[in-house]
Amino acid sequence: MVLAVSWATYLSSMQAFSSAGNSSPLRLDIEDQQLQTPPLISIIDDDESMRCAVKSLVTSLGLKASTFASAEEFLRSPQVEHTSCLIIFVTAFPEERMRTRAIEGGALGFLSKPFESQMLINLIEKAIKISRKE
Numbered sequence: 378m379v380l381a382v383s384w385a386t387y388l389s390s391m392q393a394f395s396s397a398g399n400s401s402p403l404r405l406d407i408e409d410q411q412l413q414t415p416p417l418i419s420i421i422d423d424d425e426s427m428r429c430a431v432k433s434l435v436t437s438l439g440l441k442a443s444t445f446a447s448a449e450e451f452l453r454s455p456q457v458e459h460t461s462c463l464i465i466f467v468t469a470f471p472e473e474r475m476r477t478r479a480i481e482g483g484a485l486g487f488l489s490k491p492f493e494s495q496m497l498i499n500l501i502e503k504a505i506k507i508s509r510k511e
Contacts, residue, residue, distance in 0.1 A: 378422035378431070378490075379448065380497075381462035382504035416505055418442045419462070421451045427490075434494055435501070463504040467492060 418435045420442060422428045428444040435442040445451040464484045468475065471489035479487050485507070486500040 378420065378424075378427060378467040379451075380431070380465040380467065380501070381419040381421070381451070381457065382416050382465070382485075382501065382508060415439070415441050416508060417457065418501065419445060419451055419454075419457055421445045421448055422467075423447065431497070434497065438498065438501070440501070461508070463507060465497070465500045465504065467497070 418440050420428050420431045420435070421444075422431070423446055425446070428446070432442045432444050443454070443456065445454065451457065464479075465486040465488070466476075466479045466484050467488045467490060469490040471487075476487045485504050488496055488500070
């Protein structure tokens with residue numbers, strides 16, 4: 378699985394994720410809500426149940442999410458700004474060589490399945506913070 382975080386517009390004011398779980402994790406000023414769009418989290422996995430589960434997690438955080446069954450499908454998608462994506466890899470076959478190549482290639486994070494939801498949330502939060510600075 379690959380998660381790509383892309384940002385259509387720069388978000389100038391955002392607070393940290395809520396620890397409450399049920400409340401919206403992103404608190405935007407009224408002006409920001411009117412002028413900005415939230416980041417798009419693209420979920421790429423060949424397993425439909427995993428795509429659905431991760432999309433559910435991402436949308437429960439108040440974020441937009443799209444799913445793709447393959448990297449090729451993701452790359453063909455006109456809705457995703459591929460050049461500004463931050464990548465988080467999630468794999469069922471964690472090999473140190475693969476992890477090293479992913480990180481050296483610019484991946485923001487690398488998780489092994491199964492993973493704790495909070496670990497993924499932390500990486501998404503990190504990606505959003507980095508995107509805000511760009």
